[in-house]
Amino acid sequence: xxxxxxxxxxxxxxxxxxxxxxxxxxxxxxxxxxxxxxxxxxxxxxxxxxxxxxxxxxxxxxxxxxxxxxxxxxxxxxxxxxxxxxxxxxxxxxxxxxxxxxxxxxxxxxxxxxxxxxxxxxxxxxxxxxxxxxxxxxxxxxxxxxxxxxxxxxxxxxxxxxxxxxxxxxxxxxxxxxxxxxxxxxxxxxxxxxxxxxxxxxxxxxxxxxxxxxxxxxxxxxxxxxxxxxxxxxxxxxxxxxxxxxxxxxxxxxxxxxxxxxxxxxxxxxxxxxxxxxxxxxxxxxxxxxxxxxxxxxxx
Amino acid sequence: xxxxxxxxxxxxxxxxxxxxxxxxxxxxxxxxxxxxxxxxxxxxxxxxxxxxxxxxxxxxxxxxxxxxxxxxxxxxxxxxxxxxxxxxxxxxxxxxxxxxxxxxxxxxxxxxxxxxxxxxxxxxxxxxxxxxxxxxxxxxxxxxxxxxxxxxxxxxxxxxxxxxxxxxxxxxxxxxxxxxxxxxxxxxxxxxxxxxxxxxxxxxxxxxxxxxxxxxxxxxxxxxxxxxxxxxxxxxxxxxxxxxxxxxxxxxxxxxxxxxxxxxxxxxxxxxxxxxxxxxxxxxxxxxxxxxxxxxxxxxxxxxxxxxxxxxxxxxxxxxxxxxxxxxxxxxxxxxxxxxxxxxxxxxxxxxxxxxxxxxxxxxxxxxxxxxxxxxxxxxxxxxxxxxxxxxxxxxxxxxxxxxxxxxxxxxxxxxxxxxxxxxxxxxxxxxxxxxxxxxxxxxxxxxxxxx
Numbered sequence: 001x002x003x004x005x006x007x008x009x010x011x012x013x014x015x016x017x018x019x020x021x022x023x024x025x026x027x028x029x030x031x032x033x034x035x036x037x038x039x040x041x042x043x044x045x046x047x048x049x050x051x052x053x054x055x056x057x058x059x060x061x062x063x064x065x066x067x068x069x070x071x072x073x074x075x076x077x078x079x080x081x082x083x084x085x086x087x088x089x090x091x092x093x094x095x096x097x098x099x100x101x102x103x104x105x106x107x108x109x110x111x112x113x114x115x116x117x118x119x120x121x122x123x124x125x126x127x128x129x130x131x132x133x134x135x136x137x138x139x140x141x142x143x144x145x146x147x148x149x150x151x152x153x154x155x156x157x158x159x160x161x162x163x164x165x166x167x168x169x170x171x172x173x174x175x176x177x178x179x180x181x182x183x184x185x186x187x188x189x190x191x192x193x194x195x196x197x198x199x200x201x202x203x204x205x206x207x208x209x210x211x212x213x214x215x216x217x218x219x220x221x222x223x224x225x226x227x228x229x230x231x232x233x234x235x236x237x238x239x240x241x242x243x244x245x246x247x248x249x250x251x252x253x254x255x256x257x258x259x260x261x262x263x264x265x266x267x268x269x270x271x272x273x274x275x276x277x278x279x280x281x282x283x284x285x286x287x288x289x290x291x292x293x294x295x296x297x298x299x300x
Numbered sequence: 301x302x303x304x305x306x307x308x309x310x311x312x313x314x315x316x317x318x319x320x321x322x323x324x325x326x327x328x329x330x331x332x333x334x335x336x337x338x339x340x341x342x343x344x345x346x347x348x349x350x351x352x353x354x355x356x357x358x359x360x361x362x363x364x365x366x367x368x369x370x371x372x373x374x375x376x377x378x379x380x381x382x383x384x385x386x387x388x389x390x391x392x393x394x395x396x397x398x399x400x401x402x403x404x405x406x407x408x409x410x411x412x413x414x415x416x417x418x419x420x421x422x423x424x425x426x427x428x429x430x431x432x433x434x435x436x437x438x439x440x441x442x443x444x445x446x447x448x449x450x451x452x453x454x455x456x457x458x459x460x461x462x463x464x465x466x467x468x469x470x471x472x473x474x475x476x477x478x479x480x481x482x483x484x485x486x487x488x489x490x491x492x493x494x495x496x497x498x499x500x501x502x503x504x505x506x507x508x509x510x511x512x513x514x515x516x517x518x519x520x521x522x523x524x525x526x527x528x529x530x531x532x533x534x535x536x537x538x539x540x541x542x543x544x545x546x547x548x549x550x551x552x553x554x555x556x557x558x559x560x561x562x563x564x565x566x567x568x569x570x571x572x573x574x575x576x577x578x579x580x581x582x583x584x585x586x587x588x589x590x591x592x593x594x595x596x597x598x599x600x601x602x603x604x605x606x607x608x609x610x611x612x613x614x615x616x617x618x619x620x621x622x623x624x625x626x627x628x629x630x631x632x633x634x635x636x637x638x639x640x641x642x643x644x645x646x647x648x649x650x651x652x653x654x655x656x657x658x659x660x661x662x663x664x665x666x667x668x669x670x671x672x673x674x675x676x677x678x679x680x681x682x683x684x685x686x687x688x689x690x691x692x693x694x695x696x697x698x699x700x701x702x703x704x705x706x707x708x709x710x711x712x713x714x715x716x717x718x719x720x721x722x723x724x725x726x727x728x729x730x731x732x733x734x735x736x737x738x739x740x741x742x743x744x745x746x747x748x749x750x751x752x
């Protein structure tokens with residue numbers, strides 16, 4: 001078949017531009033490290049990548065939330081330990097007060113110290129968390145416990161602060177309410193009021209043995225209650241730690257999958273590019289040889 | 301012997317023209333649309349001789365200039381050009397849609413919005429997190445609006461491409477009528493006729509890039525053109541041609557029509573770039589509809605969630621988003637002015653609610669999962685990307701078919717310099733030999749004259 005001269009040149013030029021195009025594509029892949037630049041490069045992979053993008057955005061939020069929940073639980077654990085220490089001191093004081101050798105005067109001193117323990121317990125209960133909110137507060141906001149200065153204490157309605165989302169469909173209660181920490185059997189009484197009552201009784205003097213003995217029982221209950229809450233906080237802390245590990249593992253798996261989908265095999269791409277360049281220079285050489293052949297050279 | 305002289309002279313004349321034609325071919329080696337010319341030469345029959353009853357011929361005469369065309373190859377090239385133009389035209393629009401869908405990062409902005417809600421759920425009373433969620437909401441709104449605007453731009457570009465195509469077709473039809481007119485005056489077999497036919501084929505191939513045409517030529521080369529899938533009178537016939545127009549109806553559906561005389565007929569968009577434009581417009585319409593649905597459902601769900609909750613001050617939530625003229629014109633509503641108005645807690649929640657209650661945000665997350673806004677948006681992008689990729693694959697195959705047709709046509713009609721060089725030598729030799737014939741005739745005559 002006779003090939004017209006202009007077609008010969010047109011074909012050569014379109015072949016060269018195709019090869020150059022492919023070379024530039026490989027070049028882009030090598031320099032960006034990615035083989036999917038637009039969704040149409042590989043629609044199926046692009047869809048998965050979009051899913052990964054979403055998961056990554058969610059994971060970033062969950063990771064922040066896990067850190068927050070973890071730090072809140074750690075803080076709660078620390079404060080609960082301090083509350084527990086204060087209650088131990090209260091036990092010692094009550095035991096001292098029960099001693100028959102104590103006089104009204106020494107009981108007054110004990111009462112003063114008990115009152116200061118109540119004050120520090122209220123302070124500890126109203127500790128602020130990292131976000132500036134009461135650590136043991138309730139959903140309605142505001143202080144965790146209010147000292148009415150008359151031996152009674154007001155707790156906000158016992159509605160737990162909303163749980164913190166830490167994974168798809170998983171949440172954790174990152175705090176406790178002061179009401180639960182200080183609740184005593186029967187439900188109507190609380191540790192703070194009970195200690196206040198004891199202090200008032202000691203202040204009043206006279207025969208305090210009945211009050212002191214029942215208070216000792218209740219302080220024991222209060223210590224147990226704090227220990228229970230502490231154990232529950234610790235268990236949740238362990239769950240948050242576990243979730244964090246799971247999140248890290250999931251992130252690693254996802255980024256590995258993402259790499260497989262969108263990252264270019266550099267070695268392979270470089271070899272392909274080299275092959276392309278070799279073919280291109282061979283084509284150019286043969287083209288220049290062929291195009292220099294002309295019958296007109298022989299017409300003299 | 302005067303016969304021999306005129307025979308030599310006829311050869312010189314014929315080969316002069318032949319050499320000129322070869323020269324013309326060589327000069328036009330790079331002219332687009334040029335068809336190789338050949339001369340047809342024939343013997344001039346002789347009568348009975350003057351010296352004997354047999355006699356010789358009376359030399360050679362050039363009977364015309366032929367275009368070495370191939371009507372089948374031309375038709376095949378036109379058909380494959382038309383197919384390819386439709387596919388690449390359609391693919392260009394799909395590429396534009398892909399840009400419009402992904403350019404404004406709509407999916408990731410919607411994800412950011414929901415992620416900021418999840419952040420806020422961890423501490424609903426935090427002003428910083430509320431402000432963060434409000435700005436995430438604003439960017440999601442901007443992304444919807446910008447995506448809608450990008451589609452408006454695609455529609456505007458489709459309109460201008462459609463009008464351009466219609467105008468080009470009309471003016472090509474007009475040119476063809478002029479060529480037809482000139483062809484009826486040009487002498488058959490003349491260079492002028494060959495040139496006109498080259499122009500005619502050029503116009504036809506340009507037309508087939510724009511629309512799917514069928515054409516016939518009559519004995520003197522005048523073309524009649526009609527659009528495939530269009531009834532009624534032919535678009536170009538003799539010296540008359542129609543007007544092509546582009547229309548978009550109130551539903552956004554586009555069409556091309558041809559008006560011949562007073563009769564208007566719709567052109568079936570079966571090939572060429574106008575079919576690509578129609579395909580693109582259909583896809584833009586379909587995707588736009590789905591995008592509108594996602595925007596509506598997103599805004600509706602978020603606003604419903606807002607009004608079902610209580611904000612930071614304990615008041616019932618107000619709508620967060622407002623929708624403008626188009627469903628994609630999403631913006632933060634005028635009543636929603638501060639992050640404190642995000643309704644994080646539930647109204648009359650079983651647990652009592654409060655500023656640190658985030659149960660309404662949990663409900664928002666549940667809505668996100670059940671309605672799958674992001675999944676729908678990704679599906680739009682992926683669906684379009686798949687169609688685009690398929691179109692490109694088809695375009696590659698059609699380009700190969702078109703190249704094959706172009707090669708076949710070029711083999712018949714193109715100029716090959718080596719072949720022309722051979723012709724040049726052949727005709728030069730014949731010319732020189734004819735000159736020698738004249739010389740011999742003169743010498744022979746001289747021999748007679750020299751007798752004393």
